[in-house]
Amino acid sequence: MPSDLTSEVPSLAEAARQIRSKRLSPVELTRSCLDRIAALDGALHCFIRLDEKGAMASARAAEQEIARGGYRGPLHGIPTGFKDLFNRRGMVTTAHSRSRIDAVAFADADVVTRLDAAGAIDLGKLAMHELALGGPSFDLPWPPVRNPWDVSRFTHGSSSGTAAAIAAGFILAGPGTDTAGSIRGPAAYCGIAGLKPTFGLVSVAGTVPLSPTLDHAGPMGWTVEDCAILLSALIDQGGSEPSAHLSSLQDGVKGLRIGVVRHFYETDHPVSAETREAIEAALDVYRALGAYVEEIRLAPLADYAAAAGVIMVCEAYQAHLGTLRENPQLFGRIFRNRISLGALYHSDDLSRAYAARARLKAAFADQTAGFDAIVTAVVPSTAPLIDEVPMWPTVEKPSLLSPFNITEGPALAVCCGFSKNGMPLSMQVAGRRFDDALILRIGHAYERAVGWRGKRPPARSTAKALAGNEDAIGVTGDR
Amino acid sequence: MSETGTKLTAEEIKQSARETGIELTGEWLDDLVDGSAFVIWARRHLREMSEAASQAEMSTCRPT
Numbered sequence: 001m002p003s004d005l006t007s008e009v010p011s012l013a014e015a016a017r018q019i020r021s022k023r024l025s026p027v028e029l030t031r032s033c034l035d036r037i038a039a040l041d042g043a044l045h046c047f048i049r050l051d052e053k054g055a056m057a058s059a060r061a062a063e064q065e066i067a068r069g070g071y072r073g074p075l076h077g078i079p080t081g082f083k084d085l086f087n088r089r090g091m092v093t094t095a096h097s098r099s100r101i102d103a104v105a106f107a108d109a110d111v112v113t114r115l116d117a118a119g120a121i122d123l124g125k126l127a128m129h130e131l132a133l134g135g136p137s138f139d140l141p142w143p144p145v146r147n148p149w150d151v152s153r154f155t156h157g158s159s160s161g162t163a164a165a166i167a168a169g170f171i172l173a174g175p176g177t178d179t180a181g182s183i184r185g186p187a188a189y190c191g192i193a194g195l196k197p198t199f200g201l202v203s204v205a206g207t208v209p210l211s212p213t214l215d216h217a218g219p220m221g222w223t224v225e226d227c228a229i230l231l232s233a234l235i236d237q238g239g240s241e242p243s244a245h246l247s248s249l250q251d252g253v254k255g256l257r258i259g260v261v262r263h264f265y266e267t268d269h270p271v272s273a274e275t276r277e278a279i280e281a282a283l284d285v286y287r288a289l290g291a292y293v294e295e296i297r298l299a300p301l302a303d304y305a306a307a308a309g310v311i312m313v314c315e316a317y318q319a320h321l322g323t324l325r326e327n328p329q330l331f332g333r334i335f336r337n338r339i340s341l342g343a344l345y346h347s348d349d350l351s352r353a354y355a356a357r358a359r360l361k362a363a364f365a366d367q368t369a370g371f372d373a374i375v376t377a378v379v380p381s382t383a384p385l386i387d388e389v390p391m392w393p394t395v396e397k398p399s400l401l402s403p404f405n406i407t408e409g410p411a412l413a414v415c416c417g418f419s420k421n422g423m424p425l426s427m428q429v430a431g432r433r434f435d436d437a438l439i440l441r442i443g444h445a446y447e448r449a450v451g452w453r454g455k456r457p458p459a460r461s462t463a464k465a466l467a468g469n470e471d472a473i474g475v476t477g478d479r
Numbered sequence: 480m481s482e483t484g485t486k487l488t489a490e491e492i493k494q495s496a497r498e499t500g501i502e503l504t505g506e507w508l509d510d511l512v513d514g515s516a517f518v519i520w521a522r523r524h525l526r527e528m529s530e531a532a533s534q535a536e537m538s539t540c541r542p543t
Contacts, residue, residue: 302524303524303528305521306520306521306524306525306528307525309517309521310521310525321499321500324501325499325500325501328501328507333506333510336507337507337510337511337514338514340496340501340503340507340511340514341511341514341515341517341518343492343495343496343498343499343501344487344492344495344496344511344515344518345518345522346522349521349522349525352525352526352528352529353521353525355529355532356525356528356529356532359528359532391510391513391514392513392514392516392517393517394517395516395517395520
């Protein structure tokens with residue numbers, strides 16, 4: 001295994017170009033991903049269930065179909081995987097919880113159906129935070145996912161397996177879910193791109209729910225372009241024309257107005273100096289590309305955090321109340337505790353939270369009028385050590401992620417550099433509802449102008465961690 | 480239920496949970512005492528937001 005994975009792992013977009021022109025074999029590509037998983041996932045724990053045989057059979061079928069002239073599009077022959085929250089017919093959907101150890105799905109999730117139809121190669125089910133809320137947890141049947149940039153560090157959650165697997169080159173892209181930041185947080189800590197699309201744009205049918213009025217599904221990939229390709233497949237309506245998410249991707253940012261929400265990350269939830277400096281440098285890139293950058297004020301982060309926190313917990317509590325009453329021991333400590341707060345809220349609290357959401361959505365539309373997008377922080381710093389993650393959200397540090405679950409518009413995490421200790425830094429580009437194509441375009445313009453996508457996590461350090469913990473970690477073919 | 484402190488008491492939490500059919504004990508109960516700080520804060524904050532919104536709405540009206 002080389003010390004740097006860059007030379008081996010293409011982006012989804014690059015792999016698709018090579019597969020289409022028959023310069024890359026889906027079988028070879030899938031084999032290389034499986035080899036990487038065999039070498040490194042014992043340290044990272046991305047996969048709950050790896051289907052090597054099924055993946056190779058699908059890759060061979062894709063190769064034959066493409067050879068016969070049946071190329072389906074840019075996901076054909078591309079290795080992917082599914083957060084174990086998405087149903088696959090006939091398979092257990094654990095949602096990384098002992099409480100669902102026997103929950104066999106009787107139908108595919110819409111997301112699974114769409115990626116199957118696009119010809120993607122399913123490598124298996126990916127680890128996550130328990131039921132998309134509790135983690136990192138050390139008391140579940142599967143260990144928490146480790147960060148491929150440094151295995152002692154947190155991945156964020158809940159789409160942790162998907163983000164780490166993309167960064168490590170186990171898969172090229174995959175769908176995640178985002179109720180309060182579960183696509184963007186892991187994308188940020190793992191140094192990839194992740195888009196929480198407009199609420200409802202990607203179907204969540206067949207996905208284990210957490211908070212139905214806040215749950216989103218969306219794409220995660222090594223690059224913003226990869227996210228655009230995946231999003232197009234996830235919402236494909238069957239037409240022959242490329243969707244707007246791809247057709248406008250190369251249009252640049254010249255003349256666009258970008259609002260920078262500094263109060264989010266300077267006063268409401270102060271971030272690290274490195275994060276602040278990386279965002280300022282990214283804004284300079286946008287200026288150099290011809291965009292206008294101006295400061296903009298939104299409602300305080302605390303307003304969004306209060307509304308999102310109450311709605312999410314109350315809805316999740318209702319979803320899991322039966323198990324909480326009858327078999328609470330089936331939950332890990334963190335998930336059990338976090339949803340139990342639902343017992344402490346009153347109906348008045350939830351009513352006020354719903355009303356606050358409506359006001360915040362309306363205010364956001366007014367405050368961002370005249371702007372094409374906003375830029376702010378996505379996480380306060382680089383990934384912390386995995387054993388230093390607090391159980392409870394703190395009042396003093398409201399989430400930088402939840403505002404856009406409240407406003408329901410697109411929000412994209414984009415890698416914007418690296419810290420002195422080599423961990424990824426990230427920024428958030430967000431917009432109004434259904435401006436997903438515009439947000440992807442703005443993220444892509446930045447990514448093309450800088451060189452961050454040339455650097456992959458160092459495989460050698462992960463392999464070293466594995467060698468030092470072989471007995472404790474264990475590697476099996478079916479996880 | 481207490482609205483003045485920064486956390487709920489163990490007894491308040493136990494009673495609330497019991498009303499929804501959950502019996503809290505031991506570590507679970509202790510954990511929730513810490514977690515209740517967010518509940519108290521969120522409740523207050525949402526109430527203040529609601530009151531501010533009501534006042535703002537009233538200021539857009541005048542007696543006829």
